Each structure stands twice: as structure tokens, then as C-alpha cells.
Amino acid sequence: MELENSESYLDDDEDDLDEYLEESLNSLDKISGLQEFMEFCKELNERVDEDDVPNVIIESQAEHQKYFEQLKAFNYPADFLEWHEKHGHVYLWLETTKVVQSKTVLEELHSDWFSLLTHNGFLFLTTDAAGNAYVIDTNVQAPQIKFAAHEEMYFGDATIPNIYSEFYEFEVGADGQIQKNPKNLDTNLIFDENRSFISDSVYLEDYYAQKLKSCGCTSFLEFLKERLRTGLIEYYVLDV
Numbered sequence: 001m002e003l004e005n006s007e008s009y010l011d012d013d014e015d016d017l018d019e020y021l022e023e024s025l026n027s028l029d030k031i032s033g034l035q036e037f038m039e040f041c042k043e044l045n046e047r048v049d050e051d052d053v054p055n056v057i058i059e060s061q062a063e064h065q066k067y068f069e070q071l072k073a074f075n076y077p078a079d080f081l082e083w084h085e086k087h088g089h090v091y092l093w094l095e096t097t098k099v100v101q102s103k104t105v106l107e108e109l110h111s112d113w114f115s116l117l118t119h120n121g122f123l124f125l126t127t128d129a130a131g132n133a134y135v136i137d138t139n140v141q142a143p144q145i146k147f148a149a150h151e152e153m154y155f156g157d158a159t160i161p162n163i164y165s166e167f168y169e170f171e172v173g174a175d176g177q178i179q180k181n182p183k184n185l186d187t188n189l190i191f192d193e194n195r196s197f198i199s200d201s202v203y204l205e206d207y208y209a210q211k212l213k214s215c216g217c218t219s220f221l222e223f224l225k226e227r228l229r230t231g232l233i234e235y236y237v238l239d240v
Helices: 002-030 034-048 064-071 078-087 102-109 115-119 157-168 202-211 220-236
Strands: 055-058 090-093 122-127 133-137 144-148 178-180
Touching: 002 034, 002 220, 034 055, 034 078, 034 220, 064 078, 064 102, 078 220, 102 122, 115 122, 115 157, 115 202, 122 144, 157 202
Parallel strands: none
Antiparallel strands: 055 090, 122 133, 133 144
């Protein structure tokens, strides 16, 4: 009998949690500012009393300003910079998605893995649990947030020959001579004066523009809300 009572209490707690989370989703939809979103995450973290959704880790702001100043040199939209100016020392885990600190963003912009995207105007935002990236396409009039699946495309300078070979059927032999160029690509836009591949070629930009998938989000706040909503529904298996 004691076990049955315990299970009943657990069921009641789970029902209360589901009800609270469903109400939270309605509140999430109404959030209209980045600071409001941050406060929402903190309150949710405290009320749910979980280590996972959303996990809010706040580190010292002592060195944050220098990272933010470096971040401003890149062509990020104003709302992304606003987030990092105020919350760049905060790490959020939204179950499906990370929201990383300014320091990490800078490291990834220059990393061997993402620098080729950076050179071509696709700036790193953050990653998901599987190591896929979300980037902002700054080459279009209204910057768009896009998804970069790590298993579906090439990253890094070392993969440039693969991009030309697979996407453009452009082949270069071991002697450096062009073996195939069926699309009549302008080699002046492919190689520099030292016959090295140009890392910010229009052809590479076009490759990523076609391979990256739009997230359907037009602002960083919209992106954050959509990712948190997805995380809550999936983690707690909410029927909404």
C-alpha cells in the first residue's frame, strides 16, 4: 500500500510538471526581448529543478568584454551582438541546442573546422548536441540563420578540392594541371598568384549557399525560442 501511495504522488508530481511546462510554452511564445528570454530560462531552470533543460551556467564577466569587442569586428546582426554584449558570459543548454559563450564563438570562427565558412560570410552561431552548426548567412540582404549538417557537406580549407570536385566536377592533377573543368569555371577566382586555392571564392560561397538549410528563423530571439521550445517538448515528451 505504501508503494502505491508513493507512485500516486509521483504521478501527481509528473502531472503538475507537465501542466507547468505546457503553460511555460505559452509564455515562451509571448516573449518579445532577449533579456526577457534570459529571465525566462533562469526561472524555468529554478522551477523545474533539473540539470538539463535549460541548464544555465553563468561564468565571470571579468574577461568577457574583450571577447565581445573582438566579436563586433564580424558582420553579425545587431540582435546577436546584443545577446553577446549582455549575456556573452552565459552558457545555455536547451537540450537540443547549445547557446555558447562569446569566447567559444570566436574560437570557432577561426577554427580549422569552421573558418572556411567564416571566410565566405557564413558566421558561426552555435551547435547542437550532434556537433552540427547553426550559422548566419550574411551574404543576403536580410541575414538568415541556417543549419550546417556536419555529415552532409565539406568544412575546412583542406576540403576545398573536394568541394570543387564534387560540386563543380573540377579536377586538378598531382602536377597542378587542370584535368577537368566542364562548367568553365574562371580559374582566377579559384587560385591565387601562388596557385593555392582562394578560401573566399565566389564558388565556395555559392556551394555553401546551396548546401546549407534554412532554419526558417529571421532573428536570433526567434531562433532561441524555437530551439528551447523544441528542447522542452522532446526532453519532457510533451503532447502539444
